[in-house]
Amino acid sequence: MTASPNKPKKTSERKTSSKHTELLQKRKEWEEKYEKLVKKKPERLPSFVTTSSVSINRLYGPTDIPMTWNYLEDLGHPGEFPFTRGVQQTMYRGRLWTMRQFAGFGGAEETNERFKFLLANGMTGLSVAFHLPTLYGRESTHLMSLGEVGKLGVAIDTLRDMEILFDGIPLDQVTTSMTINAPAAILLAMYIAVAEQQGISSDKIGGTIQNDILKEYMAQKSYIFPPKPSMRLIVDTIKYCSKKVPRWNTISISGYHIREAGSTAAQELAFTLINGFEYVRWAVKSGMDIDEFAPRLSFFFNSHNDFFEEIAKFRAARRIWARKMKEYSPKNERSLWLRFHTQTAGCSLTAQQPYNNVVRTTVQSMAAVIGGTQSLHTNSLDEALALPSEDAVEIALRTQQIIAHESGLTNTIDPLAGSYFVESLTNKMEEEVEEYIRKVDQLGGVIPAIEKGFFQQEIANAAYQYQKEIEANERTIVGVNDFAKDEQIKIPILQIGEEIAERQKKRLEKVKQERDSESVVNTLARIREAAKGDENLFPLILEAVKSYASIGEICDVLREVFGEWKGDLLF
Amino acid sequence: MSTNQKIRVLLAKPGLDGHDRGVKVVARALRDAGMEVIYTGLHKSPEVIIEAALQEDVDVIGLSSLSGAHLALFTQIMKLLSEREMAEDTLVIAGGIIPDADIPKLEKIGIKGIFGPGADTDDITNFIRSNLKRTI
Numbered sequence: 239m240t241a242s243p244n245k246p247k248k249t250s251e252r253k254t255s256s257k258h259t260e261l262l263q264k265r266k267e268w269e270e271k272y273e274k275l276v277k278k279k280p281e282r283l284p285s286f287v288t289t290s291s292v293s294i295n296r297l298y299g300p301t302d303i304p305m306t307w308n309y310l311e312d313l314g315h316p317g318e319f320p321f322t323r324g325v326q327q328t329m330y331r332g333r334l335w336t337m338r339q340f341a342g343f344g345g346a347e348e349t350n351e352r353f354k355f356l357l358a359n360g361m362t363g364l365s366v367a368f369h370l371p372t373l374y375g376r377e378s379t380h381l382m383s384l385g386e387v388g389k390l391g392v393a394i395d396t397l398r399d400m401e402i403l404f405d406g407i408p409l410d411q412v413t414t415s416m417t418i419n420a421p422a423a424i425l426l427a428m429y430i431a432v433a434e435q436q437g438i439s440s441d442k443i444g445g446t447i448q449n450d451i452l453k454e455y456m457a458q459k460s461y462i463f464p465p466k467p468s469m470r471l472i473v474d475t476i477k478y479c480s481k482k483v484p485r486w487n488t489i490s491i492s493g494y495h496i497r498e499a500g501s502t503a504a505q506e507l508a509f510t511l512i513n514g515f516e517y518v519r520w521a522v523k524s525g526m527d528i529d530e531f532a533p534r535l536s537f538f539f540n541s542h543n544d545f546f547e548e549i550a551k552f553r554a555a556r557r558i559w560a561r562k563m564k565e566y567s568p569k570n571e572r573s574l575w576l577r578f579h580t581q582t583a584g585c586s587l588t589a590q591q592p593y594n595n596v597v598r599t600t601v602q603s604m605a606a607v608i609g610g611t612q613s614l615h616t617n618s619l620d621e622a623l624a625l626p627s628e629d630a631v632e633i634a635l636r637t638q639q640i641i642a643h644e645s646g647l648t649n650t651i652d653p654l655a656g657s658y659f660v661e662s663l664t665n666k667m668e669e670e671v672e673e674y675i676r677k678v679d680q681l682g683g684v685i686p687a688i689e690k691g692f693f694q695q696e697i698a699n700a701a702y703q704y705q706k707e708i709e710a711n712e713r714t715i716v717g718v719n720d721f722a723k724d725e726q727i728k729i730p731i732l733q734i735g736e737e738i739a740e741r742q743k744k745r746l747e748k749v750k751q752e753r754d755s756e757s758v759v760n761t762l763a764r765i766r767e768a769a770k771g772d773e774n775l776f777p778l779i780l781e782a783v784k785s786y787a788s789i790g791e792i793c794d795v796l797r798e799v800f801g802e803w804k805g806d807l808l809f
Numbered sequence: 810m811s812t813n814q815k816i817r818v819l820l821a822k823p824g825l826d827g828h829d830r831g832v833k834v835v836a837r838a839l840r841d842a843g844m845e846v847i848y849t850g851l852h853k854s855p856e857v858i859i860e861a862a863l864q865e866d867v868d869v870i871g872l873s874s875l876s877g878a879h880l881a882l883f884t885q886i887m888k889l890l891s892e893r894e895m896a897e898d899t900l901v902i903a904g905g906i907i908p909d910a911d912i913p914k915l916e917k918i919g920i921k922g923i924f925g926p927g928a929d930t931d932d933i934t935n936f937i938r939s940n941l942k943r944t945i
Contacts, residue, residue, distance in 0.1 A: 370825035370827075371825065373825070374825050374852075382824065382852070383825070384878065384881050385877070385881025386876055458827055459827030459829060459851055498830070500830045500834075587926075589926040590927055624908055698837070702837050702838075705930065709929055709930060709931065715927070731910070733910075804850075807848050807850045809836040809837050809840075809846075809848055
């Protein structure tokens, strides 16, 4: 790209331009020399591509950055618009990222014990994984819960389980992230209720609920209700929290699952940001001021194998978000901040030679840290096989600690800024995102695009291409399609027994016997009525959980009014 | 294939598991290999899956599970398959996150091919072609 050719140039511009011409000429000469060499001895591969199949040039130099590129406008210093270099001024020199390992399995007792183990080993924030019945708003005893109880996360049916989950953990001294979407309001209500029992008011607790339903339709698929009533529940939660739970991050707008489902890095970023803009639109439309809620929005990204591509993604994310949010003219600068959690890529882990996964996770974590993440989960080496064992989780946590304290990565802020390659990738990432924003606009917006299966098909296409590249040996996965060994490495596996389901069933029965059933019936009836109108549902849900109504019962009432989302069959 | 008849495959996601990346990749690979693929979509009960297999008159059922519920769900599905007298001529294969220790248990209830992370889709195609229970 060159500066506008029509205007008469100032001396300094003319100088720059002649310098640029010289650079272009020199580069051309270098490329010609390279071509000659390659003719004699070809390059190692027919093409060099990122994990997302984006073609990478053999060299990046000053001419790969547009002449219009401007340090202050395109990067800014850390803590300054457009925040490409980081949202906080001091970044890791001030405070390290939060080391937050996602955990949850079995019953509340087992997970409570794992939390205490992790806190004792230096973890600084909790992160709860719920089992599938909780994610889908079903009781552990429901027919569809067969075989799922306590498997992918902790089984939570009622407030009683939540009390056990956080037993002995003062909720004003930790922050807690909960991976929960369709029934997010119910789980947050339970957390508030547990805090109250501990004598802690809701303005003193901090944490995050994922509460990002749009990406559920696209990728993770733990949806319950159709998009519109789901968006209403989200807006209700945001509104309630802005007044009563001011330290709570009300949505974690997530690309993680989009990437795990097979998207490219650019799709992950584009779809996530597009979802983010949609939540902002809905909240503003409901009458909220941008500064009332935007500072509490947070993001969650994947960090995959391709080091530089990931770093570019994180940097571009901050810049695009800040630029778009500026259109709302917020008064609070935090409304422009894209703060994010990162998890290393579960889908990159191999069941073959599982110890190699420690290395993959290390590279991915380094990208997240150089990319300026606010918190990080490192996957355990055994996660392509099962839920992580305690030993595997410990290595994962130690990986973060080694990066934080031994690698030197944290000594300076955004160390790769100004790299021709990284800046060029960051620009390209931004362009690709803009392109997707245009496409989705043409489809009539996010919800119509979901209904048409647009995102789902884009992701499925990318996943299939990736698999085909591996099978054609165009892409090497160490230990899978190259450097493979016949012998199987045995590693200890965490197994969840069926006795958890039995215990959960008994506990749920006991809670139902002991609770004041009239109050349950009444609160559920009030939710049903309110769901039909437009009263904020959150306070009613809070009352219902305090009366020990189960997640399944509350969701069933909402299913009656809202209906269910059926999902797609495309592949 | 010796005739023009296509192999008919039902790919199913039993239970609440929402991980559908793998099943969709397999669906497409089998279709590209010339098979007729019917995908149930997510969150299907064993009953619904068996009903679909019967209605679609499939040669193969592929079950995908990454949530750890495979033993409970697959056992139920195999039981229904026998009850409907479909076990004799339906090949059942599985994929997902299935610990090694569970493989003999699944084989015992009649699930033949089990394909975990890193499996090659060509291997799945070939396995189906050489293990069909009825002639196409």
